[in-house]
């Protein structure tokens with residue numbers, strides 16, 4: 097009698113290869129280590145339980161991210177934490193800015209500035225920017241992970257990036273003032 | 277000729293590779309002739325490059341990775357029947373209750389056999405308590421008897437509620453009962469109560485008749501004779517009180533669980 101290849105064990109092993117990515121994304125959602133580990137664990141267990149719903153050939157990483165995002169939102173609702181979106185208003189300075197200077201500011205931005213800038217964004221903008229620009233998901237995958245229409249992802253991306261640019265420019269001018 | 281607003285919209289689709297060939301050509305020729313859009317696109321590219329090259333989040337710590345590998349390896353096997361049971365509970369709770377009793381019989385026999393071949397033996401009580409905890413905390417639907425909204429409860433729940441109340445600590449915000457239910461575990465009726473210790477740190481208490489359950493002998497600690505175990509990454513505590521066995525399951529640390537053990541023993 098030959099035992100059948102154990103597909104659930106294989107699936108469990110393939111989940112582990114995305115552990116760092118899931119952990120990293122959870123880290124952007126919450127800085128509490130316990131909560132990060134909780135979220136990632138829950139995501140993997142859920143994925144394992146609904147493995148039969150996963151369509152082979154589609155993006156497993158995107159599917160796992162969408163489970164994590166869903167679980168995170170569920171917990172936010174449970175804890176009655178409001179996900180607040182701060183009203184966006186364009187920086188008045190940004191209209192007349194020097195384009196070449198801005199490129200330089202972005203190229204010179206330190207990791208710390210980028211981290212701070214991203215963290216200062218409200219979650220909906222930050223997640224869109226991270227998923228598309230950092231994790232390299234497509235617009236469609238990003239929309240599926242965040243469970244919003246494609247158009248919403250596009251507008252969150254453009255607003256999120258604009259806010260990040262404003263922050264970086266503020267950090268850039270702040271540090272050069274301090275040096276003078 | 278494309279409008280600048282449209283081009284802005286198309287830029288991410290262009291990066292995505294989801295634009296049609298003619299659209300790609302139109303966007304390219306617009307970027308070549310419109311300096312505003314060209315610059316905008318360049319700034320966005322610089323920003324994307326900065327994010328990709330300089331932004332990073334921590335990787336999973338080694339201990340956590342190891343724990344997850346262990347947990348997933350353990351979870352991978354029993355999921356077939358487990359998932360099906362969970363589904364059944366969602367659809368038809370009453371029928372599923374009867375089914376559980378039958379399945380517990382069917383499942384426990386192979387589990388016991390399987391345990392003979394494991395290096396460390398896991399008490400069925402520990403294993404089933406952890407499974408119950410996972411099942412309840414993963415449940416999307418609220419517990420059968422939500423304690424927080426207990427006013428308009430059907431009469432059949434009234435007696436169960438008295439039981440729950442004897443296990444709750446209304447003055448203690450650290451361990452507040454959120455709900456519970458009666459189901460079956462190890463061929464026995466079991467009363468399950470969920471405490472929300474800290475946000476997203478539920479603790480499950482299971483109370484079941486002790487007849488036929490032998491806890492391993494334990495040294496008497498601060499909280500009396502309590503058997504502690506760790507299974508699938510969850511911490512469990514078990515003790516006997518009169519004719520009943522109490523089991524607690526959580527992923528809290530031992531101190532947090534000890535306090536609840538003491539509170540329950542002195543209730």
Ligand SMILES: [Zn+2]
Nearest residue numbers: 280310312313
């Ligand atoms: Zn233009």
